[in-house]
Amino acid sequence: MKLGGNFFEDLGPGQLLRNPVPRTLGEGDRSLYIALTGDRNPRNCSDEFARSLGFERAPLHDLLVFHIVFGRTVGEISLNSPGNLGYADLRFLRPVFPGDTLRAETETLGWRETSKGDTGVVWVRTTGFNQRDEHVLQFYRWVMVNKRDPGTPTVADDAPEMPAEAGRAHLAHLPYPRIARFDASATGGSAFWEDYEPGERLAHPQGMTIEEAEHQMATRLYQHTARVHFNQHQQQASRHGRRIVYGGHIISVAHALSFDGLENVVGMAAWNGGSHTNPTFAGDTLFAWTDVLERIDIGRDDLGALRLRLVAVKNADPSKEALPLKVTGEDGRERYAPNVVLDLDYIALIPKRAVAV
């Protein structure tokens, strides 16, 4: 691992990087995840409920697993990054429990210098493993990375095509135990897979204000070290003048907010894609809504999938005012409205009515 991290010039395609610092997860990580994000899904916090779903005990939150695997890769991929541009084909491949040790490997897939010449985009695929070398997670992402030497052009112009969505084959072989019975009194929800209609918008009535100490603690918990999140001395000279909240924390908070309104989710199966569309800063209050895009039958009689769009906005309450997702600028180009901070296309798992008790 290079001191100060890799720069764009270091990240040409075809490399397989063993990302350092394996990490054993435990009960402390579970509690901190709840304290920092507000997660209330009983699948993640009740051993009793998780056993009723077929697990030995409560798995750790899927997004905690994502953050830990992502955190492994920052030192080599995105320490010198002004921002992560997007995700594709993220698959949750196996539940993770306290005591498991995660590590990551990342392949560089492509790169392209930006027109200004001071940065470039790097495409990578990361795989997370547990201590038995079983795959627990994989995802593609592309990220802006600073050049070490902005004055010297590279010939990097090799942008790979990203998967348009997570493979349907993945959904057909989900590593999810068979649900014998689903007691909705534990979740407080009443909607099952059959009740969600494509086109429906689910409101999430709560809002959550983010503090500096909170996003810093979350990001350090994941051992994610990108300096834009922690170093105010550096950031006060930046365009924003402030530390930027790790985009993954936004995903976690928005997903926790969705517990009110998006009922009976028992796990994430995959992400098709996602973007951090604007930065979030301490003091911002997050709100979220979910659009139901598609109801997917995965060939099980206990469990179905929903393709969802989770949108997070800041400092505006979508239950009180109409908020456009995108706006057209003076240049005629359409872009995300300035208070939209997340647009995530993902697949959630919801029990079918047949297992309701």
Add this chain to the structure above:
Amino acid sequence: MKLGGNFFEDLGPGQLLRNPVPRTLGEGDRSLYIALTGDRNPRNCSDEFARSLGFERAPLHDLLVFHIVFGRTVGEISLNSPGNLGYADLRFLRPVFPGDTLRAETETLGWRETSKGDTGVVWVRTTGFNQRDEHVLQFYRWVMVNKRDPGTPTVADDAPEMPAEAGRAHLAHLPYPRIARFDASATGGSAFWEDYEPGERLAHPQGMTIEEAEHQMATRLYQHTARVHFNQHQQQASRHGRRIVYGGHIISVAHALSFDGLENVVGMAAWNGGSHTNPTFAGDTLFAWTDVLERIDIGRDDLGALRLRLVAVKNADPSKEALPLKVTGEDGRERYAPNVVLDLDYIALIPKRAVAV
């Protein structure tokens, strides 16, 4: 569970609500409780000391158990609440250990619309259970709840009488192991049950300033979701213009401060009653004192009980200035002084001299 929570109109008497989201507690919750409140009682943080008291290992803090059970009930009872008005007859019925899973049930006992007609008071009794369906906690509380439709009067006028104090029968059958020997070198205290005199005021010399990130993390840890604690976007339009600290966090911080001065407490047995008398905000510094109200012999030779009044004040140090508990307003009515934020009448357990080593 209704999206956005119940309103006053939903909470008529005679309902039994199974509050959702069972929660398994673990070592992470113990550590976070210490980090957020400053608790130092070795009964809660030393397995060795707890074994000397007769426990298998250190139980979780009684107040952590309270907060977790309370947190279960917020979604159905107090999500739309401007404030909790009081508690009565709270009983700690069984110690809770890491690995236990708690759930809650709440009965609605009575309701009364307020004279202004936009809110009402709801009286409830909540019971907390562990995974063996054993009772771990019960309490009464009454809470102000917003009406869904302030313009339409209800006929709700059915205020039940609350127990004046926790039952003495509870104290006679406490689920507390027999203390064989009590080594006060572990607590640093020298006072035993016999040494506390009714009428005595115990000073607690420390003060603790509360930060937004701290009370938010504590309240999320308890999966308590009332928006007044988290949503600055909403709160800036409120009377206070700020987020309000969860009253339970004030109880925990004040109780932790009482460790210096109220010596050798080995647990809470019950609360007779309690009120959050004024709101607390981030930046406020809390202080506390304890008045000894009564020494209660519970018929054991190892352990006695003390009826105590724990008062918390903000931004004034009771060891440096005389602070009135109540003041008389221009209207001639007596009310709590504006910097008094908690008045809790509770029963603590203290070993008798006979078991001192």
Add this chain to the structure above:
Amino acid sequence: MKLGGNFFEDLGPGQLLRNPVPRTLGEGDRSLYIALTGDRNPRNCSDEFARSLGFERAPLHDLLVFHIVFGRTVGEISLNSPGNLGYADLRFLRPVFPGDTLRAETETLGWRETSKGDTGVVWVRTTGFNQRDEHVLQFYRWVMVNKRDPGTPTVADDAPEMPAEAGRAHLAHLPYPRIARFDASATGGSAFWEDYEPGERLAHPQGMTIEEAEHQMATRLYQHTARVHFNQHQQQASRHGRRIVYGGHIISVAHALSFDGLENVVGMAAWNGGSHTNPTFAGDTLFAWTDVLERIDIGRDDLGALRLRLVAVKNADPSKEALPLKVTGEDGRERYAPNVVLDLDYIALIPKRAVAV
């Protein structure tokens, strides 16, 4: 333990104080330590990696052990302290694992009233024990303590000599398992003991901004109660007008920053000495560098020691500007530059090339 803590007059030499509140450490403490400091050393966070080093599982961070033992002593030694002046001969004597219970004993060794007469310096030696009464840590420190009665002079003038460095005998009998094989892909480092050269300066490129909630949570986690860290109501009348960050938190953050640049450290063996040279406040951004002072062969073929000087500075990035360690004042006296906040002389353990795989 005296209410309000001991004052200078109470701390004459020759006392052996059994410091109260034994503390069982667990997985929650490990997670919080990572979240609060940013530690990424896999020896402390990966059971798999720790086993490859010869441990049964990942030990808790050496500095977490230090903070917990230190925290035990505050109530009797430094509750009324304007500041800790220095450390000497600190030895890590045995690894600590989740489930271990730590306690502390402190001997008072000497005292000297300061010329102004309102405070004095107290010299002590603290020993930390686990639940098997095995020594896990010992250290000397000297600390300024307020007098109870500033107007009455004492005759205290008995300053003991402090050890100039941690005993070399300690290094010859380190309680460190034999390292069979060292897989540097887990650390991301490439430097081994033989690669470090005395005189070398190691840059640590990251910076970390400290928030009030973070240092308060860390300090409470250690059950360290000195009021300068928590009580803004008191502190606003002080010289600084603000809460002061616990010096130990600075050591932890600086040490975590050193992970980038000081490669393949597998533990701390000892401190020769250390000083908190200026106060740190919330909002300050910490940076650090390490000077290699000496390479010490401890007679093992798997493991060597490095004597290092860890310097932390605030609000200035040593990778971008030359920062003097000391400056000469108008009075001609040399003192630490005002942004230097830590000067720690310690001994780290690094594997030798022979065990690299």
